[in-house]
């Protein structure tokens with residue numbers, strides 16, 4: 329595994345070990361080259377941003393990381409182990425959780441049940457215990473319910489605990505989806521545009537949650553976000569993609585002043 | 599304000615996770631069970647017990663089974679009749695091979711056989727969905743019935759091909775065959791139904807139930823949070839078929855007294871599906887309401903005009919029946935997929951506010 333020596337750019341920035349290393353990843357769909365020889369790494373405990381214009385391949389990158397897409401070329405090393413053709417549920421059991429660009433909640437279930445579902449890998453009661461709701465299952469249901477309640481408190485969604493998520497406004501749905509991902513107690517949390525379509529206040533809440541998650545639980549976060557102010561504020565390092573290629577990689581300050589990036593991306597935005 | 603959930607505060611998660619968290623619901627269920635257990639057998643006529651209540655209960659079990667698969671796990675099936683037939687024929691085989699074996703164990707064993715068959719026919723669901731899956735389960739329906747009619751082994755080479763269910767006892771009470779007392783038969787079926795309904799409710803509110811619903815609502819997201827589609831879909835097929843298998847066995851043993859293919863043909867599959875849709879997808883209570891409605895409606899339609907001194911021809915009754923069912927199916931599929939069960943809970947909400955309008 330290639331351990332790069334780029335200094336970790338986090339504000340308080342003690343350099344931590346690499347949790348995920350992507351080396352020379354290429355992915356294509358028929359004729360469309362979504363990712364082309366992309367290499368970068370994510371260090372434990374950092375907030376790593378992935379930015380780039382529409383169609384740059386950001387979501388595809390996350391899909392590669394959690395085993396939803398399998399790249400034609402390249403190596404993925406997660407916690408020091410090379411992972412090959414991993415299924416999404418394997419990624420989940422290994423501590424990778426994510427949210428989606430288009431909300432992917434379980435519409436027919438309540439907020440509570442959605443977040444409880446995020447606990448599947450922490451529950452092990454057998455079929456009989458579940459059928460009779462006794463012993464291990466009863467204890468597990470209560471213990472995990474307690475854990476889920478701490479998440480509900482943390483995200484300040486107590487009032488919608490029993491509401492079917494299909495009836496919730498967009499901003500709250502995004503929050504519930506984050507709660508479901510957190511319920512898994514992930515080591516690596518992949519967030520695909522968690523603030524898209526939110527107003528300023530909602531964005532501030534979401535930023536606060538991300539910082540708290542990162543600090544309190546020590547969760548590593550990979551974040552896709554279009555709002556530059558948010559990205560610059562939150563992330564320790566940023567990788568910039570454009571048309572499936574890596575354009576730049578570095579601390580927020582470096583990215584801000586990078587010529588290529590300004591031309592290809594920020595220039596358009598400003 | 600007859601129905602209250604306010605003022606019924608839960609102070610522990612344990613209380614909030616009880617099977618019926620609201621005290622009034624709990625008392626309601628207990629009362630209903632006691633009435634059907636004690637009062638009904640005392641008051642109801644034999645006709646009522648053996649020709650109405652017993653079959654409605656058995657159909658409820660099958661409806662719960664299909665509801666687990668279709669309502670909770672989101673896998674459409676038209677093979678219910680086939681899985682019921684598996685239970686009936688296997689119960690017959692097992693019970694005649696081991697005449698000393700208690701009928702309760704025979705039912706469980708027959709249910710397990712149906713579960714295995716369910717798993718086998720559930721495998722395609724890992725690849726295909728919706729309409730195409732419905733077609734494969736339809737194939738299961740036809741294949742299974744063909745198998746049971748064609749292979750004489752399943753009926754112990756009986757000449758007629760339609761053997762009678764053997765007489766079997768529970769605690770000294772005869773519960774199968776034509777000689778048994780309708781009360782004993784009814785109570786036997788009733789107790790099994792209550793147990794199976796409670797188990798289904800427990801499963802639905804445990805991890806496995808949430809896995810099923812997650813797969814139903816968004817299978818890709820479910821897989822990404824760590825749910826294996828293989829295990830959740832196949833357990834749904836297995837447990838659903840287990841219920842259908844027991845329902846089929848009871849139908850033959852405790853209701854029609856014979857093991858015959860026509861009781862489990864494709865019409866039965868559709869009938870159970872209608873029960874689930876009209877009663878409410880993803881609701882145990884709905885399975886009972888749907889079964890009762892579909893079974894009782896035609897009977898009521900036949901006798902009701904008589905109460906008002908009207909003469910209505912049989913053909914007209916059948917026409918009306920089809921029209922009403924068709925209309926209700928469309929209504930529930932489009933307007934209220936949660937069926938009668940949802941109407942029931944809306945009614946409760948109204949009752950909570952009554953007599954105030956808001």
Ligand SMILES: Nc1ncnc2c1ncn2[C@@H]1O[C@H](COP(=O)(O)OP(=O)(O)OP(=O)(O)O)[C@@H](O)[C@H]1O
Pocket residue numbers: 357360361362380381382383384385386387388389429
């Ligand atoms: N399943 C797929 N099949 C075919 N093409 C795909 C698929 N997924 C992504 N692509 C293509 O890959 C490219 C990158 O898409 P991707 O969704 O990763 O972009 P993105 O950076 O997330 O864009 P956005 O900011 O709009 O979300 C696009 O050209 C897209 O059309």
Ligand SMILES: [Mg+2]
Pocket residue numbers: 386387388429520
């Ligand atoms: Mg995207």
